[in-house]
Amino acid sequence: MYIKKKDRQLFKELDDNLILPRKWEEFISKRVNKNGLILKLKKKFYLCVHCKIEFEEEDIKVNDYCKCPNCENHYLVKSNRLQFYEFKDELAILDRYKDYYVVRQFRLHTTYKKENKNYYYGRFSNYYYEYGRVIYDEKLYPVEEIINENVVGTINGWFISFRNFNSIEWRYMRSYYYYLPNQLIYYPYNLEQVLSDIKKLKYSQLWELVKHVDYLDLIYLINNYNPSVELLTKLGLYNLALCPKSFANKKSFNDRFMGLSKDYIPFIREYNLDIDELTVLSYLKVKNINYIKRCSGLTQEQLKDINRKVNIISLLNKTDFDKNKFYEYRDYLSIAKQLKLNMKDKTTLYPKNIKKAHDKVVKEYEEKKDKMLNNSIIRRGKQLKCNIYQNKTYIIFPATTYDSLIDESSQQNNCVRTYAERIAKGECDIYFMRLSKDREHSLVTVEVKDNKVVQKRTKNNQVTTKSQNNFLQLWEDKILKGVRNEKRLNENN
Numbered sequence: 001m002y003i004k005k006k007d008r009q010l011f012k013e014l015d016d017n018l019i020l021p022r023k024w025e026e027f028i029s030k031r032v033n034k035n036g037l038i039l040k041l042k043k044k045f046y047l048c049v050h051c052k053i054e055f056e057e058e059d060i061k062v063n064d065y066c067k068c069p070n071c072e073n074h075y076l077v078k079s080n081r082l083q084f085y086e087f088k089d090e091l092a093i094l095d096r097y098k099d100y101y102v103v104r105q106f107r108l109h110t111t112y113k114k115e116n117k118n119y120y121y122g123r124f125s126n127y128y129y130e131y132g133r134v135i136y137d138e139k140l141y142p143v144e145e146i147i148n149e150n151v152v153g154t155i156n157g158w159f160i161s162f163r164n165f166n167s168i169e170w171r172y173m174r175s176y177y178y179y180l181p182n183q184l185i186y187y188p189y190n191l192e193q194v195l196s197d198i199k200k201l202k203y204s205q206l207w208e209l210v211k212h213v214d215y216l217d218l219i220y221l222i223n224n225y226n227p228s229v230e231l232l233t234k235l236g237l238y239n240l241a242l243c244p245k246s247f248a249n250k251k252s253f254n255d256r257f258m259g260l261s262k263d264y265i266p267f268i269r270e271y272n273l274d275i276d277e278l279t280v281l282s283y284l285k286v287k288n289i290n291y292i293k294r295c296s297g298l299t300q301e302q303l304k305d306i307n308r309k310v311n312i313i314s315l316l317n318k319t320d321f322d323k324n325k326f327y328e329y330r331d332y333l334s335i336a337k338q339l340k341l342n343m344k345d346k347t348t349l350y351p352k353n354i355k356k357a358h359d360k361v362v363k364e365y366e367e368k369k370d371k372m373l374n375n376s377i378i379r380r381g382k383q384l385k386c387n388i389y390q391n392k393t394y395i396i397f398p399a400t401t402y403d404s405l406i407d408e409s410s411q412q413n414n415c416v417r418t419y420a421e422r423i424a425k426g427e428c429d430i431y432f433m434r435l436s437k438d439r440e441h442s443l444v445t446v447e448v449k450d451n452k453v454v455q456k457r458t459k460n461n462q463v464t465t466k467s468q469n470n471f472l473q474l475w476e477d478k479i480l481k482g483v484r485n486e487k488r489l490n491e492n493n
């Protein structure tokens with residue numbers, strides 16, 4: 001890739017002048033410490049891999065969070081059979097060089113590995129590398145995105161992938177569909193100084209805010225800055241301060257906090273709730289962080305939708321429900337209802353494992369559907385028996401079972417089996433036309449609608465011969481539209 005001489009010069013100057021800040025290693029180790037795990041040894045017994053201390057606690061589900069009583073960190077709970085786990089973090093430094101602001105982007109890997117089978121916990125290790133830089137002008141408009149060898153373009157897209165710890169091979173990031181991530185964990189300790197030229201941020205306390213949140217789009221926050229950021233930061237509601245637009249121009253407290261009263265502030269502060277979590281809290285009004293995390297991302301509408309059908313708190317209490325299972329659970333309920341399962345039974349209403357329960361009812365429904373279809377086709381086949389017609393060469397008779405449709409379909413290599421539902425609904429009829437002396441083998445598949453042949457196909461959807469057409473025409477005139485049919489209809493009336 002050609003790189004303009006002026007740019008090449010700038011990239012080199014950046015390499016020569018940007019250094020890792022003083023407290024960088026401290027910043028990294030703080031982050032690494034947040035990437036811990038708590039192993040579930042058995043029911044109500046846990047081990048914090050960070051402190052290597054065992055403790056007893058109420059029953060907590062795998063993939064929920066638990067607070068270690070010793071280090072007081074909130075860690076993800078995993079089974080003690082876990083062999084490998086990796087946390088990936090995007091870290092960033094906002095720096096200043098001449099009239100430019102530069103966001104340096106790093107990837108941090110924290111990996112957990114259980115190497116020795118005799119121990120019941122493994123070890124953590126970590127490494128990091130720089131992969132991209134976004135260069136802004138003094139007004140914070142982006143000028144250029146550059147990447148090094150640690151970003152790899154493949155036919156499947158772009159990936160951040162480790163190649164080199166200290167790459168200085170900078171090139172332009174010019175893709176219409178890939179951008180460097182902009183939600184990053186920023187190094188906080190240099191921000192007050194780096195941002196000192198931006199007047200509107202003088203009292204903003206942005207540097208304090210950045211210390212207390214994980215991922216943020218700092219450039220967006222600066223460009224959309226309003227006083228609500230400062231206010232929320234001072235209240236200690238750091239993650240909420242990241243959404244200046246949601247809190248701008250709202251006067252009353254209730255209005256700002258989606259109808260929640262001031263009693264909820266300590267809880268919001270303790271767990272540093274973000275805007276999605278606040279939305280869930282404002283609906284559930286239950287101070288249970290794991291319930292809130294599991295529903296985080298669901299909208300008010302979706303929560304309302306669930307609550308119309310079941311009590312959402314019981315659901316959270318009794319099942320592994322989370323936002324990813326929202327659609328699965330909704331489908332489960334509607335299929336279970338069609339299957340006439342007893343919805344008054346608590347274990348049916350709140351299955352312990354939603355995915356399993358969902359797959360089970362779907363399977364049952366499919367089987368039942370096939371049975372129902374088969375019954376309808378048998379019934380219709382009996383009604384159509386009077387339309388069987390035969391001459392020396394050919395015979396034509398209706399499909400009489402679902403299996404006969406499937407058999408015809410595979411012999412003829414056509415899609416007639418998919419007509420089963422339409423037959424069951426009475427929208428059309430399917431007949432098989434075969435040689436009189438060889439009734440087992442398919443010859444022509446015939447679709448009839450309103451006593452008329454609307455489709456006739458031989459193997460592989462080929463057209464019928466003249467002799468076959470003559471026979472079908474005769475059958476249509478004589479039987480389908482003919483006296484016998486009228487007579488049959490009269491008999492039925």
Ligand SMILES: [Zn+2]
Pocket residue numbers: 048049050051052068069070071072073
């Ligand atoms: Zn601990």
